Amino acid sequence: MSRNSEIVVTPGMQCYIDKNKKYLAARDRYIREEVKRWKFDTIAVHGLYTVQDAIEDYQGAIIEPIFMSSSQAYRDSDEMAAALAYLIPTWCYSRIANPSTYYYEWTLALLDGYGYPGETSCCSTSSGMAAIMTAVQPFLVNRTHNKLEPRNFVATAQCYGGTFQQFNVRLMEERDIECRWVLDAGNLDEWASKIDGNTRFLYGELPSNPGLGFFDIKAVADLAHGHNLPLICDSTVATPALLRPICFGADIVVQSVTKTLSSSGFGICGAVIARKNLTSNIENEEMKNDFASYVKYLPNRDYGPNLHPMQAVMALNDMRTLRSKVDLMSRNAQRVAEFLENRAEVESVQYLGLPSHPLHDLAGRYLWLVDAEHDELYGKPVNRYGHLLSFCVRGGPEAARKMFDRLQRIWRATDLGRIKSVATIPAISTHLQQGERGRTLAHIPPNLVRLCVGAEHPDDIIADLEQALRGK
Ligand SMILES: *Cc1c(COP(=O)(O)O)cnc(C)c1O
Numbered sequence: 505m506s507r508n509s510e511i512v513v514t515p516g517m518q519c520y521i522d523k524n525k526k527y528l529a530a531r532d533r534y535i536r537e538e539v540k541r542w543k544f545d546t547i548a549v550h551g552l553y554t555v556q557d558a559i560e561d562y563q564g565a566i567i568e569p570i571f572m573s574s575s576q577a578y579r580d581s582d583e584m585a586a587a588l589a590y591l592i593p594t595w596c597y598s599r600i601a602n603p604s605t606y607y608y609e610w611t612l613a614l615l616d617g618y619g620y621p622g623e624t625s626c627c628s629t630s631s632g633m634a635a636i637m638t639a640v641q642p643f644l645v646n647r648t649h650n651k652l653e654p655r656n657f658v659a660t661a662q663c664y665g666g667t668f669q670q671f672n673v674r675l676m677e678e679r680d681i682e683c684r685w686v687l688d689a690g691n692l693d694e695w696a697s698k699i700d701g702n703t704r705f706l707y708g709e710l711p712s713n714p715g716l717g718f719f720d721i722k723a724v725a726d727l728a729h730g731h732n733l734p735l736i737c738d739s740t741v742a743t744p745a746l747l748r749p750i751c752f753g754a755d756i757v758v759q760s761v762t763k764t765l766s767s768s769g770f771g772i773c774g775a776v777i778a779r780k781n782l783t784s785n786i787e788n789e790e791m792k793n794d795f796a797s798y799v800k801y802l803p804n805r806d807y808g809p810n811l812h813p814m815q816a817v818m819a820l821n822d823m824r825t826l827r828s829k830v831d832l833m834s835r836n837a838q839r840v841a842e843f844l845e846n847r848a849e850v851e852s853v854q855y856l857g858l859p860s861h862p863l864h865d866l867a868g869r870y871l872w873l874v875d876a877e878h879d880e881l882y883g884k885p886v887n888r889y890g891h892l893l894s895f896c897v898r899g900g901p902e903a904a905r906k907m908f909d910r911l912q913r914i915w916r917a918t919d920l921g922r923i924k925s926v927a928t929i930p931a932i933s934t935h936l937q938q939g940e941r942g943r944t945l946a947h948i949p950p951n952l953v954r955l956c957v958g959a960e961h962p963d964d965i966i967a968d969l970e971q972a973l974r975g976k
Pocket residue numbers: 631632633634664666667709712713738740741760761762763772773774
């Protein structure tokens with residue numbers, strides 16, 4: 505990271521640097537020759553935390569220790585000087601780094617980089633929204649130091665309500681950075697028509713929450729790269745168990761780890777995962793070489809949206825079983841969607857796994873259960889479409905609210921990705937603040953119910969929906 509030219513490396517500092525070079529070379533070799541060859545589940549279970557780490561440094565603890573400490577002590581001034589100049593790996597201060605978040609970052613970098621031949625890295629953040637902010641800000645810098653410099657970016661209008669607010673209010677209204685919304689993300693010409701010399705990045709959420717928008721990642725990534733721009737994807741709904749956008753050309757992935765990645769629901773957390781050497785028209789080599797490390801050690805050091813170590817280890821524990829959980833919850837969602845599709849009280853069902861969904865074929869090219877071909881149960885590639893679906897209740901917003909209020913097993917909450925089934929009405933919750941216009945852009949009618957199917961037996965979820973739809 506940014507080496508300050510004022511730093512004088514003393515012989516004592518050099519000793520620390522040399523010692524750590526050996527350690528880093530061994531770690532890189534271990535990742536390249538061992539971890540990168542493991543299957544997805546093995547990475548999810550172990551990440552970079554080894555028996556050797558545990559025995560040598562952590563009293564043999566089999567779970568990554570939670571380092572609830574604000575800062576790190578150093579042996580002497582040489583070690584401190586080398587550490588604070590980022591010349592040796594360090595965690596110095598928990599706003600910048602921490603051993604617990606270190607393991608969290610590596611697991612996510614490896615899971616979203618699974619199957620990608622190049623290198624990926626990750627920066628943990630305190631929330632999914634902080635991840636989005638972390639991912640987009642470095643591209644919005646003022647290049648010419650002209651206060652009126654026009655800047656824009658292109659983003660899918662079908663996106664999470666918080667993302668709409670961040671882009672529309674914080675960036676557009678407050679900072680005059682233009683967000684050009686793509687209304688039909690499946691139309692490559694629309695994406696292309698919005699790019700000009702002042703564009704900084706392309707941004708797409710897929711599948712989108714709650715509208716289940718989808719686009720051809722490879723085609724949009726090619727378009728972005730043709731203009732020397734990065735493609736940033738919010739892949740929260742799919743998780744790396746179903747989709748790894750970096751494998752299809754995306755430069756950066758943002759994850760609300762709060763959601764399916766840590767399905768237990770202990771708290772809020774996020775991550776930015778980036779491939780090394782990404783594409784950008786910003787002249788900042790350090791940023792392009794290793795985006796996630798750059799944001800972690802520089803901008804986020806200064807802004808401070810860091811993740812708590814306790815939350816990091818809780819999320820790690822959830823991620824160990826990600827693939828099998830996403831498989832189960834996707835299969836349950838498929839059954840629930842098929843049930844809803846046949847109910848007279850339901851006007852329409854949006855689920856990418858239904859052949860009736862207009863994006864079913866496109867999504868089917870991208871959403872595969874990772875390693876299904878290596879799974880004894882399947883032995884071949886298997887499509888899975890995640891556990892988020894939405895449906896419109898016949899009879900307008902009142903009918904939707906009545907049905908919603910009758911739910912007994914399914915929780916009414918503005919949440920998703922849980923191991924428990926959760927439903928919400930986006931127009932009165934997640935998508936309230938952006939108003940009618942934002943909701944129309946994101947295709948959110950007032951009688952739309954978003955349902956995220958959990959790991960309960962699907963018969964019990966269907967029974968709950970059945971009684972709620974039927975009424976007394
Ligand atoms: C929830 C969500 C976010 C925001 O994540 P938080 O962890 O709540 O800050 C971003 N994108 C999508 C798709 C989400 O569902």
